[in-house]
Amino acid sequence: MRLQDVNAxxxxxxxGIGQAVASHFRREGANLLLTGRRPEPPESHPDDFYLAGNLNDETFVSALAARAADHFGDVGVVVLCHGLQASGPLVDMTYDDAREVLHGNLLSAFLVMKHLMPLAPESGGSVVCVSSRLGMVGMPNQTMYSAAKGGLIALARGAAMEWAPRNIRVNVVAPGLTATPVIEASFQRRPDPAAYRRMREDSIPLRRLATPEEVADAVLFLACPESSYVTGAVLPVDGGYTAF
Structure with a gap:
């Protein structure tokens, strides 16, 4: 019960990863306020609060913070698991598409941090941002996504320095390919899903995709007291991909 009575x-x-993080936190005793785009949560847990909405909308994010203040009083842990995938040649991407990727991965994270971290208790808190291996390395046809996820890493590091005097730690988990429903569905759209999966696995030193639970394990570590002297760090959970 490493997060006993912690408001998260x-x-x-x-x-995907966010659902796995919620499961881990619930097991460790946290009080949960969850948000996502789906109208209803994927699992029914009577002790959780769930608020559906768009994190690109500052009015909604402000309402989310107000809900947290009303129900919890303070918020000790914030985990940013949301994001928006986009791929394609840079020259073929429209300005609107690029703006949507930046809003979905970076500016929305700024809004959540801006509105929720004033609720951190006097003893401090922890923010964990789920970025991507592509926030640290380039890949063809992923340029704007890399820019957004790299920006999220820079945002986290800056916030870590800004909030260190308040004992608010800000860290990043950078997953590689993870077997989420979105990724699995993208594999199934290929002409030969099994062959495509093998090809992607062969690009990873450990020769397999991560599970959402493995990424959630890293998030849990950075949220818990065991990492109390870690801030401004980026923890790759990518099977060795960025160690090349």
Whole structure:
């Protein structure tokens, strides 16, 4: 029960990594306020609060913070698991598409941090941002996504320095390919899903995708007291991909 009675807000909690993080936190005793785009949470837990909405909308994010203040009083942990994938040649991407990627991965994170971290208790708190291996390395046809996820890393590091006097730690988990519903669905759209999966696995030193639970393990570590002297760090959970 490493998060016993800790009040936590988790974004992107309706599927994939966010859902796994919520499960881990629940097991460790946290009080949860979850948010996602789905109208209803994927699992029914009577002790959780769930608020559906768009994190690009500052009015909604402000309402999310007000809900947290009303129900919890303070927020000790914030985990940013939401994001928006985009791919394609840079010259073919429209300005509107690029803006949507930046809003979905970076500016929305800024809004959540801006509105929720004033609720951190006097003893401090922890923010964990889920970025991507592509925030640290380039890949063809992923340029704007890399820019957004790299910006999220820079945002976290800056916030870590700004909030260190308040004992608010800000860290990043950078997953590699993870077997989320979105990734699995993208594989199934290929002409030969099994062959495409093998090809992607062969690009990873450990020769497999991560599970959402493995990424959630890293998030849990950075949220818990065991990492009390860690801030401004980026923890790759990518099977060795960025160690090349």
């Amino acid at each position: 807000v988790i974004t992107g909690a309706s599927s």
